Amino acid sequence: MPIDVLLGLQWGDEGKGKVVDYIAPNYQVVARFQGGPNAGHTLVMNGEKHVLHQIPSGIFRPETINVIGNGVVLDPAVFAKEVKALDIKGIDVKENLFISNRTQIIIPTHKLLDRASEASKGDQKIGSTLKGIGPSYQDKFARQGLRLGDILSQSFDDRYKELKNFHLGILEKGGWDSVELQEMEADFFGALESIRKFKIINTEYLLNDCLQKGQSILAEGAQGAMLDIDFGSYPFVTSSSTTAAGACTGLGIAPSHIRKVIGISKAYCTRVGSGPFPTELNDETGEKIRIAGNEFGSTTGRPRRTGWLDLPALRYANMINGTTEMLIMKGDILDGFDEVKICTAYHNNKGEVTDQLNYDLARTEVHPILHSMEGWPEGLQEANSWESLPKSYQNYCLFIEKQLGVPISFISTGPGREQTIIR
Ligand code: GDP
Ligand code: IMO
Ligand code: MG
Secondary structure (H helix, E strand, O other): OOEEEEEEOOOOOOOHHHHHHHHHHHOOEEEEOOEOOOOOEEEEEOOEEEEEOOOOOOOOOOOOEEEEOOOEEEOHHHHHHHHHHHHHOOOOHHHHEEEEOOOEEOOHHHHHHHHHHHHHHHHHOOOOOOOOHHHHHHHHHOOOOOEHHHHHOOOHHHHHHHHHHHHHHHHHHOOOOOOOHHHHHHHHHHHHHHHOOOEEEOHHHHHHHHHHOOOOEEEEOOOOHHHOOOOOOOOOOOOOOOOHHHHHHHHOOOHHHEEEEEEEEEOOEEEOOOOOOOOEOOOHHHHHHHHHOOOEOOOOOOEOEEEOEEHHHHHHHHHHHOOOEEEEEOHHHHOOOOEEEEEEEEEOOOOOEEOOOOOOHHHOOOEEEEEEEEOOOOOOOOOOOOOOOOHHHHHHHHHHHHHHOOOEEEEEOOOEOOOEEEO
16 A cells, blocks of 8 residues: 655656656556646647646546645646646546645735745846745745635635735735736636535545555655755745655655655756756757757746756755656657766865755855766667667666666656656
8 A cells, every 4th residue: 555756856847747647557546745836747648748737647547536635735727727628638627636625725916926026036036937836835834824625614705805915915015016916816716616616625534545445646746856945956946845755744644655756857957947057058058958858848938947967966866855766758858969968976166076965055166077978869769668778878877877876767768658668
């Protein structure tokens, strides 16, 4: 009766959506445990693309139960749009989705506060997705947030008004406008009407009952380890626990139930938004990777920053998460390169070398020490087994495995379900 946790080891967008969709048939339940509409998880089926933000990536498998856990912050307006888009594709979300009554609600003024906070930071802005993530988690921890179960209560409107007015007070004091609020509220209340028809329950009981019955659960992470509120590149992080421990608090499941921790990494690095990125390539190579990898945000459309694979950051992410196996995605994006590089350690201007991440990475001078490897000009997309992969890509994966001491169990060679090699 295990729970496996699947999470990103980098700065998000590693390919979590593809993997969850692919491995969902091995589980009875797929559950999201943190984050919210800041996430954009892309699934490609029969060449058709679908992006999910808050709904778990098991939703396309009719036999899978999907859960939005208490650790999530949910925007009802975004949720209603997601449901509509799935409905058009013939997916009955109401049937297979359960939402925790403890899930925090993102209200319209959270989004206005997110915008105001970012604008007030000037060039120190986080580069947030402006979806209201920071302000809604702030209210959760200030013990004044609204939870999904509350929408079923008579007093909801009063409690909503109280929180909204508190937010408006802050906005007014800072001189920030709230002109779109009326329109946003219309969307918000319209969406609440449809959410009331969903199964809003104590999902911690549902999940623990499933475990008792011998069913298995896949916990689907959002964002990535380097965006974790505690262990990411603070303050350039998101506001939730993106690491394995977050699955326990975000679902109400005891750590003793965790079996595997499946960590996902691209064959290179990307980051959206501001903050330190030691292996970043601000040159033609970086641009080549961005274009080949279509590295533009699935939620905001912003160009993603690109760089070589960063082993010290991955080693740290594996340590914090207790990763039991790694999945390597998007090696095909480096197809055609004669040479590829991997960062094995950092140095500063004094020549001091380290393979550890400083707690204040944003204010630490780090330059990558790059190890050069032979590329795979012939490409990966035709490969359908480990043996049929180009020798140089096998060597690339074996080098990562040896450096990190974590086995690579799954190699993705393209966005489609079928472009997957289980090792
Ligand atoms: P997530 O947030 O971790 O789910 O990742 P995103 O969906 O934001 O970004 C990953 C992108 O890469 C999506 O467009 C996927 O369809 C695509 N993708 C996933 N795996 C592969 C792969 O192995 N090769 C290629 N070319 N694309 C991939
Ligand atoms: P998935 O699940 C990549 C980044 C934002 C910003 C920082 C804080 O698709 O991997 P927030 O809106 O959370 O307050 O923004 O975190 N960020 C992501 N980057 N993928 C994501 O999700 C992200 N979710 C947030 O760009 O730098
Ligand atoms: Mg994404």
